[in-house]
Amino acid sequence: MASKKTLPITRPTLEPFAAYAPLFKKTIASGMLTTAGHVREFERRTAKYLGVKYCVATSSCTAGLMLVCKGLGLKGEVIVPSFTFSASALPLLWNSLTPVFADINPKTYTIDTKQVEKLITKKTSAILATHVFGIPADVSKLSALARKHKLKLIFDAAHAFGSTLGGKHIGVFGDAEVFSCSPTKSLTTGDGGIVATNNKALAEFVRLGRNYGDDGSNDILFAGLSARMPELSAAVGLRSLQKxxxxxxxxxxxxxxxxxxxxxxxxxxxxxxxxxxxxxxxxxxxxxxxxxxxxxxxxxxxxxxxxxxxxxxxxxxxxxxxxxxxxxxxxxxxxxxxxxxxxxxxxxxxxxxxxxxxxxxxxxxxxxxxxxxxxxx
Ligand SMILES: Cc1ncc(COP(=O)(O)O)c(C=O)c1O
Known part of the structure; x- marks a missing residue:
């Protein structure tokens, strides 16, 4: 049999180089390779697209989740699904939080809300649910549970930039939703992430946290990360958003x-x-x-x-x-x-x-x- 080309599981859908060239040129000419015009524009446009107040671009979804967990001041236990990507819960380990694994719905593969409720204890501080393969977790039941038990609600929205629920974009729910812009995702920047939130203080925390925890004074406020999105990545993201x-x-x-x-x-x-x-x-x-x-x-x-x-x-x-x-x-x-x-x-x-x-x-x-x-x- 004649050997055929391997069909990959996924590939980013990119445009010819000419589509990126003017944006790349602008960056090179400015000499500003990180957290400048393209990143700000990418944040502004993604927030507008989603209908959320703040989007903060990070170097990855994992880094975004790490900063969100820290910024929300989580303690003790966090309920997460086990049927998710490894990085959904790594930010919990980095924040010395205990992941408590909940089962999933057999049809949608998203977290089983009945089990979530049973797993809530005095030690629980948050629920972190994944929108699996783009299919949203049961946002309304999880929001009700979070309200009832005074828990924070975070969504790992790595797969879901462009998913909608009842006409609303994923990105507007919970305390924060965190997207991945890695090459396998609907919106890609090469590597990257977006923290979407309506919480001004959290957005500000993530903005500082992606830059070591530095507010510009060099007098570091807290243990942040080096997790900025490069300008050239944001340029790729701007084209990806348009398409x-x-x-x-x-x-x-x-x-x-x-x-x-x-x-x-x-x-x-x-x-x-x-x-x-x-x-x-x-x-x-x-x-x-x-x-x-x-x-x-x-x-x-x-x-x-x-x-x-x-x-x-x-x-x-x-x-x-x-x-x-x-x-x-x-x-x-x-x-x-x-x-x-x-x-x-x-x-x-x-x-x-x-x-x-x-x-x-x-x-x-x-x-x-x-x-x-x-x-x-
Ligand atoms: C569900 C889920 N969460 C988190 C991540 C991590 O994303 P990133 O590589 O942007 O950190 C991925 C990556 O594919 C993922 O599938």
Whole structure:
């Protein structure tokens, strides 16, 4: 068989160099490589897009979360999902907070609000929920819980720049929402993050905190980070923001096409549920392979795709409570049955705005080949 080019799981959708050149030129001419005009413009425009008072650009989502946890003065325990990316809870460890892992909803894969309520103790200071693959956590139930128990509410919105809930953009909820602008995300700056908040004091804390905790006096106020967004990154982000509506449209159309075509081959195939009133970024298109129903495993499908040069990812496997960094914080490994099950059985398919019809048909044809080979046996 002629070897085909490997189809990546994702790629940033970039424009020709000429689109960036005037912005890059401005930066080079100014000699200001960090926290200058492009960063300020990026913060202004992202805040306007989201409908939130403040956006503060950082070097990453992880750094943004670290500063938000510190700025909100969290203490003791923070309830987080285990089915999320490793970096969702690393900021807790950096702030000497204890992650308390909650299970997830089996359809949306977002944190199970009923379990969250059961896990709240006198030591709990916050809930940190992830909008998984772009699908928002149950914001209204979590907000009600946070209000009732006087907890801070933070969203790891790494996947969700451009997701909406009831017509509102993700970014306006909770005490803060923190986005990632790494290359795999809907809005990219290369690497980077955005802290979105309506809390002026928190925004100011993050602004100082990304710059060592220095208010300009050199008399450092608190233990900050070196976590600024470079100007050239913000320039890439400004272009990415401009192209976001068109790129989201293409991602959603690609997800629809892949879902419908794969379900034609395997009618009982499930994908992550997009709840009513939600528009997702499809940071990932995640398919659920229930081996007891389908007769084959997620791992077998992953390996088959790989043998045909199609990259897929086992997100999020292992879940956090199985990772060495977090093990000390979770002694009862059987307490998260949905997380355990979902982590073993879901697979993220290639997804990006410039995924072509040819690419998608290659994925579909390969899936068909895989399914039919198993049905014959
Ligand atoms: C859910 C989630 N949170 C946090 C991060 C960390 O983002 P960053 O690389 O910008 O720190 C990622 C990265 O992919 C992620 O998927």
């Amino acid at each position: 976001l509506p068109a790129n989201l449209k293409r991602r959603r159309a690609a997800a629809r096409y892949l879902t419908v075509q794969m379900q034609k081959i395997e009618p009982i195939l499930h994908f992550q549920t997009v709840p009513k009133g939600v528009e997702t970024t499809y940071k990932d298109l995640s398919v659920y392979i229930d081996p007891t129903v389908l007769g084959y495993t997620r791992d077998a499908l992953h390996d088959f795709f790989a043998s045909r040069g199609i990259m897929t990812r086992k997100y999020f496997y292992p879940p956090l409570h199985r990772m060495r960094a977090y093990k000390a914080h979770h002694d009862s490994v059987n307490a998260l049955p949905v997380t355990e099950h979902v982590a073993k059985n879901v697979l993220s398919l290639p997804m990006y705005a410039h995924l072509t019809k040819v690419d998608m048909n290659r994925i579909i044809k390969t899936f068909k080949e895989f399914v039919y080979a198993r049905k014959k046996n």
